[in-house]
Amino acid sequence: MQExxxxxxxxxxxxxxxxWWRRDAxxxxxxxxxxxxxxxxxxxxxxxxxxxxxGLRSISRVFxxxxxxxxxxxxxxxxxxxxxxxxxxxxxxxxVLENVPGVQEQDLLFTPNFAPRAEYEAxxxxxxxxTVDNAWVVxxxxxxxxxxxxxxxxDLEAGHGHHKKVVTAGADSKFGVSLRDIDAVMEALNAxxxxxxxLHTHTGSGVTDVDVWREQLERFxxxxxxxxxxxxxxxxxxxxxxxxxxxxxxxxxxxxDLLERTLGDIDVDLWLxxxxxxxxxxxxxxxxxxxxxxxxxxxxxxxATGMNSLIRPALYGAYHHIVxxxxxxxxxxxxxxxxxxxxxxxxxxxxxxxxxxxxEGDVMLVTNAGAYGRVMSxxxxxxxxxxxIII
Numbered sequence: 001m002q003e004x005x006x007x008x009x010x011x012x013x014x015x016x017x018x019x020w021w022r023r024d025a026x027x028x029x030x031x032x033x034x035x036x037x038x039x040x041x042x043x044x045x046x047x048x049x050x051x052x053x054x055g056l057r058s059i060s061r062v063f064x065x066x067x068x069x070x071x072x073x074x075x076x077x078x079x080x081x082x083x084x085x086x087x088x089x090x091x092x093x094x095x096v097l098e099n100v101p102g103v104q105e106q107d108l109l110f111t112p113n114f115a116p117r118a119e120y121e122a123x124x125x126x127x128x129x130x131t132v133d134n135a136w137v138v139x140x141x142x143x144x145x146x147x148x149x150x151x152x153x154x155d156l157e158a159g160h161g162h163h164k165k166v167v168t169a170g171a172d173s174k175f176g177v178s179l180r181d182i183d184a185v186m187e188a189l190n191a192x193x194x195x196x197x198x199l200h201t202h203t204g205s206g207v208t209d210v211d212v213w214r215e216q217l218e219r220f221x222x223x224x225x226x227x228x229x230x231x232x233x234x235x236x237x238x239x240x241x242x243x244x245x246x247x248x249x250x251x252x253x254x255x256x257d258l259l260e261r262t263l264g265d266i267d268v269d270l271w272l273x274x275x276x277x278x279x280x281x282x283x284x285x286x287x288x289x290x291x292x293x294x295x296x297x298x299x300x301x302x303x304a305t306g307m308n309s310l311i312r313p314a315l316y317g318a319y320h321h322i323v324x325x326x327x328x329x330x331x332x333x334x335x336x337x338x339x340x341x342x343x344x345x346x347x348x349x350x351x352x353x354x355x356x357x358x359x360e361g362d363v364m365l366v367t368n369a370g371a372y373g374r375v376m377s378x379x380x381x382x383x384x385x386x387x388x389i390i391i
Contacts, residue, residue, distance in 0.1 A: 032286055067087075090110070124145075309374070
């Protein structure tokens with residue numbers, strides 16, 4: 001589908017609502033004075049997303065998955081909004097503790113995957129809630145978990161996501177303890193005097209079908225009798241956001257209702273740990289047009305940064321809405337391949353995009369860049385990724 005330069009459509013899918021970057025277009029253009037590229041984050045957008053999740057009746061706690069965007073200002077804003085933090089490396093745990101004033105160990109979840117033993121030891125010593133996702137560590141490090149309280153990440157055998165590389169459950173995924181291994185794992189943990197006080201799962205990223213979480217919760221409920229000490233069911237993250245202006249936002253009301261009805265009167269708390277949902281829409285990537293070229297059937301529009309700042313289109317085939325911030329009111333009359341300056345054929349930020357006729361120096365805006373943008377960037381070709389600016 002070719003993108004329209006519909007500058008009046010909100011990326012949240014709320015009909016008639018202008019996206020924040022459209023309202024703040026003049027300020028964004030001023031910020032670009034003397035700059036070629038920049039990530040810009042508006043923190044109140046992230047706070048509003050957090051308030052929506054905290055308003056869910058079925059959810060007891062929300063933990064932000066900091067791998068999506070670990071900027072200290074964003075972490076601070078989400079902490080103020082009542083979020084805890086989910087970390088997947090010990091360096092992420094340290095980053096939160098060092099950069100978020102007042103955060104306590106009980107506000108952090110640590111979910112390592114194929115990490116060295118030292119990271120598990122650090123978590124258990126610190127009091128951060130540790131999640132174990134591999135039966136191997138239970139059987140091969142028996143002394144490590146003796147007398148400890150753990151969460152266990154289960155592979156509930158049903159993965160979902162916007163691309164096969166972000167599906168995190170099922171036989172093709174490296175994550176989680178297989179259901180067939182539960183009995184042996186519990187036997188080993190019981191022998192070690194360890195207690196499983198919570199269960200965790202994560203189906204994948206960019207999921208917009210709320211029935212997926214109902215399905216996951218039903219699977220949780222079916223195995224819950226095997227875990228008599230479990231008081232928390234952590235449904236992970238993966239809540240999708242609209243990648244195109246015409247798409248609707250996640251139906252949180254139906255999501256909430258399905259979870260409530262599925263859980264019924266079972267006495268456990270439900271937790272969520274979203275990343276993209278809290279961070280994606282608060283950020284945009286701005287980059288100036290550097291060159292234009294026509295070649296064969298294609299019109300190429302070059303911008304000052306590409307896959308070195310935002311690798312998702314190259315890595316996942318991810319779609320990010322693109323507009324010309326200098327020409328929001330002009331008619332979309334051209335079809336462009338929007339590309340970066342990196343020496344790779346895959347450095348395409350957006351293919352077949354309908355835009356106004358663009359000129360060198362125009363500021364292009366890439367939406368939904370607050371999550372998995374700067375944190376996944378590199379200095380490939382010795383090109384530094386776009387800087388980060390908070391508003």
